[in-house]
Amino acid sequence: NAGVMQNPRHLVRRRGQEARLRCSPMKGHSHVYWYRQLPEEGLKFMVYLQKENIIDESGMPKERFSAEFPKEGPSILRIQQVVRGDSAAYFCASSPYGRQGTDTQYFGPGTRLTVL
Amino acid sequence: DQQVKQNSPSLSVQEGRISILNCDYTNSMFDYFLWYKKYPAEGPTFLISISSIKDKNEDGRFTVFLNKSAKHLSLHIVPSQPGDSAVYFCAAMANFGNEKLTFGTGTRLTIIP
Numbered sequence: 001n002a003g004v005m006q007n008p009r010h011l012v013r014r015r016g017q018e019a020r021l022r023c024s025p026m027k028g029h030s031h032v033y034w035y036r037q038l039p040e041e042g043l044k045f046m047v048y049l050q051k052e053n054i055i056d057e058s059g060m061p062k063e064r065f066s067a068e069f070p071k072e073g074p075s076i077l078r079i080q081q082v083v084r085g086d087s088a089a090y091f092c093a094s095s096p097y098g099r100q101g102t103d104t105q106y107f108g109p110g111t112r113l114t115v116l
Numbered sequence: 117d118q119q120v121k122q123n124s125p126s127l128s129v130q131e132g133r134i135s136i137l138n139c140d141y142t143n144s145m146f147d148y149f150l151w152y153k154k155y156p157a158e159g160p161t162f163l164i165s166i167s168s169i170k171d172k173n174e175d176g177r178f179t180v181f182l183n184k185s186a187k188h189l190s191l192h193i194v195p196s197q198p199g200d201s202a203v204y205f206c207a208a209m210a211n212f213g214n215e216k217l218t219f220g221t222g223t224r225l226t227i228i229p
Contacts, residue, residue, distance in 0.1 A: 042219035042221040042222055105162075
């Protein structure tokens with residue numbers, strides 16, 4: 001019974017390149033969340049998706065960042081034209097039902113993005 | 117605007133004693149609270165949660181207490197074990213219809229053998 005899978009675990013990009021982070025939720029989970037953790041800080045919410053729909057992207061920077069969760073395949077967090085300030089750990093979480101106020105999110109191991 | 121606060125960045129406790137980690141929140145709409153444990157280079161691991169309709173939830177060595185009037189919750193670990201050394205995050209969820217978690221900045225717990 002695999003947990004939340006993320007790949008790659010480590011990603012190095014030069015300024016101006018694109019970064020693609022992938023997340024496969026736990027089996028049976030149809031709700032995916034992306035969080036970012038900057039050094040010495042807590043996790044900050046970025047976006048919440050269900051299959052083929054973005055439910056809440058209030059934490060997503062307005063430019064260069066996008067996310068999708070297609071009908072088939074993993075969720076993708078895409079960062080275009082990366083800058084050094086994008087260097088962080090990006091965590092994906094999934095939950096089964098999205099019930100209000102009672103649902104537990106289970107996290108993947110994270111992708112550590114380093115921008116040179 | 118830090119809506120969930122963990123004011124102690126670090127805590128050291130002797131093995132076998134009780135560890136108490138604290139968390140305060142400001143948003144009165146939060147009604148579901150979770151504690152996660154995190155080791156370096158790993159994702160957060162869910163520990164225990166509590167709904168605002170309760171004031172206590174217990175699971176093995178872990179107990180979470182919620183004081184709604186004070187907007188305060190705490191995690192008690194007893195007895196503390198060396199494997200408990202990690203960073204502990206408090207998180208909260210509001211019943212607005214979305215499911216995002218708001219995290220505190222974490223407390224690094226060190227268990228001294």
